[in-house]
Amino acid sequence: MSKANPPSFTLDGKTIPFGEGQTIIQAAMDAGVYIPHLCFNPEFKPHGSCKLCTVKADGRQTASCTQQAKDGMVVESDIKEINDERRALLQMLFVEGNHFCPSCEKSGNCQLQATAYELDMMSPHFDHFFPDRPLDASHPDYLLDFNRCILCSLCVRASRDVDGKNVFALSGRGIKSHLIVNAKSGHLADTDFSGDDKAAHVCPVGVILKKRVGFATPIGQRSFDEQPISATPHPVVKGA
Amino acid sequence: MSANLETAANPETLRRVAIDPVSRVEGHGKVTILLDDKNKVHQVRLHIVEFRGFEKFIQGRPYWEVPVMVQRLCGICPVSHHLAASKALDAIVGAKHLTPTAEKNRRLMHYGQILQSHALHFFHLCSPDLLFGFDSDVSQRNIVGVAAKYPETAKRGILLRKFGQEVIRHTAGKRVHGTGSVPGGVNKSLSIAERDELLKDIYQMVAWSRDAVHMVKELHHQNPELYNSFGAFRANFMSMVGFDGGMDLYHGRLRGRDENGNVLFDGVDYQNYTQLIEEEVKNWSYMKFPYLKSLGREKGWYRVGPLSRVQNCDFIPTPLAEIERREFVAYSGVMPMHAPLGYHWARMIEMLHAAEMIKDLLHDDDITGSELMTSGERGFEGVGVIEAPRGTLIHHYRVDENDLVSMCNLIVSTTHNNQAMNEAVRRVAVQYLHGHEVTEGLLNHIEVAVRAFDPCLSCATHALGKMPLEVEVLDQTGQRLSALSRGGDGTICDG
Numbered sequence: 102m103s104k105a106n107p108p109s110f111t112l113d114g115k116t117i118p119f120g121e122g123q124t125i126i127q128a129a130m131d132a133g134v135y136i137p138h139l140c141f142n143p144e145f146k147p148h149g150s151c152k153l154c155t156v157k158a159d160g161r162q163t164a165s166c167t168q169q170a171k172d173g174m175v176v177e178s179d180i181k182e183i184n185d186e187r188r189a190l191l192q193m194l195f196v197e198g199n200h201f202c203p204s205c206e207k208s209g210n211c212q213l214q215a216t217a218y219e220l221d222m223m224s225p226h227f228d229h230f231f232p233d234r235p236l237d238a239s240h241p242d243y244l245l246d247f248n249r250c251i252l253c254s255l256c257v258r259a260s261r262d263v264d265g266k267n268v269f270a271l272s273g274r275g276i277k278s279h280l281i282v283n284a285k286s287g288h289l290a291d292t293d294f295s296g297d298d299k300a301a302h303v304c305p306v307g308v309i310l311k312k313r314v315g316f317a318t319p320i321g322q323r324s325f326d327e328q329p330i331s332a333t334p335h336p337v338v339k340g341a
Numbered sequence: 342m343s344a345n346l347e348t349a350a351n352p353e354t355l356r357r358v359a360i361d362p363v364s365r366v367e368g369h370g371k372v373t374i375l376l377d378d379k380n381k382v383h384q385v386r387l388h389i390v391e392f393r394g395f396e397k398f399i400q401g402r403p404y405w406e407v408p409v410m411v412q413r414l415c416g417i418c419p420v421s422h423h424l425a426a427s428k429a430l431d432a433i434v435g436a437k438h439l440t441p442t443a444e445k446n447r448r449l450m451h452y453g454q455i456l457q458s459h460a461l462h463f464f465h466l467c468s469p470d471l472l473f474g475f476d477s478d479v480s481q482r483n484i485v486g487v488a489a490k491y492p493e494t495a496k497r498g499i500l501l502r503k504f505g506q507e508v509i510r511h512t513a514g515k516r517v518h519g520t521g522s523v524p525g526g527v528n529k530s531l532s533i534a535e536r537d538e539l540l541k542d543i544y545q546m547v548a549w550s551r552d553a554v555h556m557v558k559e560l561h562h563q564n565p566e567l568y569n570s571f572g573a574f575r576a577n578f579m580s581m582v583g584f585d586g587g588m589d590l591y592h593g594r595l596r597g598r599d600e601n602g603n604v605l606f607d608g609v610d611y612q613n614y615t616q617l618i619e620e621e622v623k624n625w626s627y628m629k630f631p632y633l634k635s636l637g638r639e640k641g642w643y644r645v646g647p648l649s650r651v652q653n654c655d656f657i658p659t660p661l662a663e664i665e666r667r668e669f670v671a672y673s674g675v676m677p678m679h680a681p682l683g684y685h686w687a688r689m690i691e692m693l694h695a696a697e698m699i700k701d702l703l704h705d706d707d708i709t710g711s712e713l714m715t716s717g718e719r720g721f722e723g724v725g726v727i728e729a730p731r732g733t734l735i736h737h738y739r740v741d742e743n744d745l746v747s748m749c750n751l752i753v754s755t756t757h758n759n760q761a762m763n764e765a766v767r768r769v770a771v772q773y774l775h776g777h778e779v780t781e782g783l784l785n786h787i788e789v790a791v792r793a794f795d796p797c798l799s800c801a802t803h804a805l806g807k808m809p810l811e812v813e814v815l816d817q818t819g820q821r822l823s824a825l826s827r828g829g830d831g832t833i834c835d836g
């Protein structure tokens with residue numbers, strides 16, 4: 102028996118071909134299939150921290166953004182067991198920060214919110230932490246609202262790997278982890294951050310915001326009003 | 342005489358009756374009454390918990406978030422807060438004059454809000470009292486009862502409200518808590534399809550609104566003793582009027598009149614409202630008591646809302662509502678109408694005006710225009726005033742150089758009416774409770790008086806007859822003698 106070429110695996114029963122060195126989520130995206138994810142962005146090296154992309158590969162749970170695809174692998178993603186866990190992870194993200202969707206300008210363009218809709222998250226379930234996280238409004242053109250940070254590190258990776266600036270960093274460990282700005286004062290105004298940076302446009306939630314333009318897109322025309330997050334393998338968000 | 346009912350001389354010798362509508366959302370209202378052993382009324386107070394916490398909450402937030410965030414003050418008239426905040430923040434982005442498309446779309450949103458709110462208030466909340474009687478059978482005295490006996494009236498009420506909500510949806514993006522208005526303009530204008538959809542029904546809405554004015558006018562004519570005297574007291578009036586003196590619920594200058602209808606002040610730029618109004622704090626109420634500085638706290642309190650607006654303007658700039666305004670003014674004679682039940686009549690005149698304005702705006706090409714935003718020299722402080730369904734609404738902000746709000750002061754319509762509502766409740770208590778055993782029907786009289794003002798309490802949004810009420814009669818030592826309660830399903834039980 103000759104092996105099928107190219108190699109492939111099945112994702113919820115569907116055959117997904119993959120290329121050399123591809124991870125499960127990369128191959129799925131190339132095939133146009135959505136796997137929930139937050140810290141993964143195809144433009145950057147995977148970070149593997151949010152675990153939203155967890156799938157069952159040959160019966161074992163693994164992060165699909167870091168797990169290499171293997172020929173003949175049987176991958177399960179859209180199943181109750183996995184979706185229940187993803188929902189619980191989302192709920193934890195919601196209570197750890199201060200996510201007040203009704204007045205957030207990223208509402209409708211936010212991947213966290215859209216993923217929560219996708220996974221039928223109806224309530225936060227856990228007790229809110231209500232952390233105290235002051236805003237950084239020091240920069241003339243950009244605002245940082247740390248209340249919404251989910252520590253995906255995309256801005257860290259973008260600033261370091263693409264912009265070559267290292268404006269952002271994750272600090273602290275475990276439940277104490279938080280995003281910091283690499284400046285003596287800790288203020289964005291005291292860095293060389295600019296609106297042209299890649300880091301200004303990668304935040305999947307509403308932390309890194311261009312000032313004075315919030316709510317410019319009417320309801321009905323925002324990214325996830327038009328289609329659910331699952332309609333594209335990786336969302337392209339308006340105004341990001 | 343009612344002023345001395347604010348505080349009884351010897352409260353410790355009196356029985357206390359509390360009407361305590363339990364609330365779930367943003368407001369909480371309660372009436373307490375002190376009676377002696379002959380059921381004579383000695384003290385009556387309406388307490389309303391207000392939203393001072395919100396003003397703190399807004400501080401430190403970016404200013405462009407505020408018009409959306411402040412809508413959470415209220416599930417009933419979020420659009421009013423949305424627009425008042427936007428107007429205040431127009432000054433921050435230096436938008437002295439909005440584009441015609443922006444201003445007209447904001448106005449359209451506002452008239453949609455007036456229409457839906459006035460329809461809700463009159464048909465859903467008040468018509469059961471007015472159609473069946475204040476102490477009629479409580480099982481019938483609700484919107485379901487109205488639907489059974491007057492199906493056409495109930496249907497119109499529901500459809501008028503729905504139409505207003507559709508206007509809001511098309512301009513704000515959502516029926517509740519939309520985002521249409523932003524500092525400096527709007528984020529969308531009406532599309533041709535949206536305009537045509539609204540145009541299909543607007544003529545029917547105008548006709549039904551006019552019928553509603555006639556209905557409430559008829560009620561007034563049928564029972565003038567009741568309608569003219571129920572809870573009546575004399576007071577000053579205040580509202581915004583257009584620059585030409587006509588009714589303008591969206592923009593203009595402040596005008597006040599005394600109880601005889603004489604102009605007290607006129608043409609006041611609302612940016613200077615702090616020179617006009619002072620807010621008094623009383624130790625028994627969470628809500629402040631505003632008054633006109635020039636008249637002092639004893640004489641300076643005033644009334645806002647439909648009754649003030651219809652009598653404060655020189656004319657209404659839409660023809661059908663203007664005919665009704667003239668009739669209203671002629672009915673009250675040389676003196677202005679002060680009767681709280683007159684609010685309903687005035688409110689329906691405004692609903693007709695809102696429907697006519699919507700019709701005109703839908704025929705205006707600017708409404709589908711594409712120039713949405715303007716800006717100019719950056720400002721650091723702004724006041725926005727709008728005539729919300731319940732009355733004058735003031736938003737005042739200061740914004741720092743980093744674009745964060747550093748100060749916020751809000752005076753909502755219900756606060757302006759605080760003293761006036763207390764007066765009305767005192768009159769009704771004296772007129773109806775004095776010397777009688779407390780019954781559900783008598784309690785409802787108090788509620789009818791409060792409701793006439795359409796106060797923005799969350800409890801006022803409960804369908805009539807479903808507001809949970811608790812009345813306790815206590816003796817001097819605080820011992821409970823008897824109690825009466827009404828559950829959410831309208832059933833009454835002892836104990």
Ligand code: SF4
Nearest residue numbers: 250251253254256304
């Ligand atoms: S600011 Fe945004 S991009 Fe950066 S770590 Fe937080 S959530 Fe991720």
Ligand code: FES
Nearest residue numbers: 149151152154166
């Ligand atoms: S997307 Fe894979 S761990 Fe976050």
